[in-house]
Each structure stands twice: as structure tokens, then as C-alpha cells.
Amino acid sequence: MRRAPQHAAGITTLSVNKLDPKSLQDFLAQKFALSRRTAKAVIDGRSVWVNRKCVWIARYELKIGDVIEVPSAVVKGAMAQGRSAESAAKTPAVGAKRHVRVIWQNDDYLVADKPAGIVSCDDPKSAEAILRVQENIPTLEAVHRLDRDTTGCLVFAKRHAALTAAIEMFKTHKVSKTYHAIVVGEFKFAHQVIDTPLDGETAVSKVAREAKSPDASFLRVRIETGRTNQIRRHLASVRSPIVGDRVFGLKSARDPRLMSVPRQMLHASTIAMPDPMNPRSQIKAHSPLPADFRATLKLFGMGK
Numbered sequence: 001m002r003r004a005p006q007h008a009a010g011i012t013t014l015s016v017n018k019l020d021p022k023s024l025q026d027f028l029a030q031k032f033a034l035s036r037r038t039a040k041a042v043i044d045g046r047s048v049w050v051n052r053k054c055v056w057i058a059r060y061e062l063k064i065g066d067v068i069e070v071p072s073a074v075v076k077g078a079m080a081q082g083r084s085a086e087s088a089a090k091t092p093a094v095g096a097k098r099h100v101r102v103i104w105q106n107d108d109y110l111v112a113d114k115p116a117g118i119v120s121c122d123d124p125k126s127a128e129a130i131l132r133v134q135e136n137i138p139t140l141e142a143v144h145r146l147d148r149d150t151t152g153c154l155v156f157a158k159r160h161a162a163l164t165a166a167i168e169m170f171k172t173h174k175v176s177k178t179y180h181a182i183v184v185g186e187f188k189f190a191h192q193v194i195d196t197p198l199d200g201e202t203a204v205s206k207v208a209r210e211a212k213s214p215d216a217s218f219l220r221v222r223i224e225t226g227r228t229n230q231i232r233r234h235l236a237s238v239r240s241p242i243v244g245d246r247v248f249g250l251k252s253a254r255d256p257r258l259m260s261v262p263r264q265m266l267h268a269s270t271i272a273m274p275d276p277m278n279p280r281s282q283i284k285a286h287s288p289l290p291a292d293f294r295a296t297l298k299l300f301g302m303g304k
Contacts, residue, residue, distance in 0.1 A: 010260035012075045016066040025058040038078050046246025047074045049259050053252045071262040100130050104285040108162040108277045111285035114154040116263050120145040127154060152268030152287040165276035175273040179221045179231055182265035182296055183240040184250060187217035194234040198227040205234045215255060216243060216300035231266060242266055257299055265296050
């Protein structure tokens, strides 16, 4: 099999030929030597583009001449996952455990620097589950959540009483959360307040532009409410969707750089709040921009 050509922006590109499988799932499985399950996971992650349109239907019927594009990082990760699964089937050895960095803690709470690719809680491979073992705190519980591919500051309570107090604190809007995002196109305003209600509830996002290029902008966003997917939905509503967002972002793209970014570029940079268990103290943490975020800034001419 010929090696798939690599686009300069980090895209693996393939064309559909007469003898190729006609379903997208089978096509990817064959071309990248993946299991059908792994191929479907790549498609479900909305990382596959057919003729520059994002497709997330595994049984999507391909036609001769269709051009399939997948971020090279996604291909590499899927192939590595396949090799790991094959190795695990041959040997009982346990692979390396994932580590979640703790950036602040006291007797009642800790703030972790959540990486991309894992959920916050309610899953055996979640940040919560990893930290329970890593920090030897079986009672650890997530106070709030970040999307699977959103990185940065995530608060955990070490005991249930602390969790209850923190949840009440979040309801009072005394929690200050600052995010950074890279959005598609030139964000026109230096400052903008987006207050479109979401799901029938009040939602307020305060946006400040930190840098821009002709094709993308780097934003700082402070939210006064915490509605589900608030920042992603608010920015999409003003036609500035987050780069790499396959749900609320662009469904088609002419710029191959937009397809090369494997995840949404949204990062929870800081969090600050009164300590619910000790009002005279404060919980305050900062997470630096991760490497892939900085690389995306550079890709669009906004980083060094």
C-alpha cells in the first residue's frame, strides 16, 4: 500500500479508487490498518473530511474520486492505539498509566490541569478516576466539568462536605473563570459581551481579543454563568466558532489548516473563588497554554 501523502498543514489525504471499500468506516480501516471499531471512533470524533466537508456517519457511502482528509495527529494516534490493543492482547503487561498534573491544593480541594482526550468524571478513565488513584484520595469528586477536549483548570473536592459547599459556591456566581480560545476568522471587536440565553437560561460571556490574523483570532473569555458548552455555543452564535470544534464549528472548510487541528482550541486558563470551607482563604490556580494550543497559534501566525 502506498503511503498516504502528508499535507504541509498536518493533513493525511487519500483519494477513493475503484477497488477501495465504499463505506467510510471500511475505507479508513483498510487504509490505516485499523480495526473497524477504531475507524468508527475516528469518524465519531468528527475528524474526517470528505471533499472538505466534515462527515461523522460511519456508513457514509464514498464515490470514486472522493478526497478523504484526516488530521495526521489523529491518524497517528489511532494507529498507535491499534498497536497498543494488539500488544495488550498478546501480553498481560499493563501499559503506562496516564498522569494528571495537580497545580494547586489544600486540605479540602485540589485544582488539576486536565489534559485533552479525557472526560472530567463518571468514567473509569476520567480525570477524577486517575486522580483518586494517583493522589490516593478515594473520596475525590469533581466540582464542575470541562469537555473531553477542553484543557486546563478543573476543581476537585477531597471529601463530600467540601463538594457540597463548593457546588453552592458555584451557584452564587462568586467563581471567576477565564478561558482562552482560538476562533475562525478575524474577530471584529476588541471587546464584546455575548448574553444570548442558552436552553432558556441566562448566559453571559465577556470576550476580549488578544491577537488576530487574517484567518483566526486569539480570545480571552470570562464567563459569569456555566451553561453547557456555553463558550463554544456563544462564539459560534456570533460566527466565530472555535478552531477544531467539530460540533458547533465549521461543517466545511477551504483552509486545510482548519482540518489539521485535531481538537477544539479551548483552554481553562485560570480559576479563582473564595474557599467554601474557609472564607478567609481563596482557591486560585493558573494553567499555561498547552503545547498543541501554542502550535495552533503559530499555525495561524499568532505565536512564536
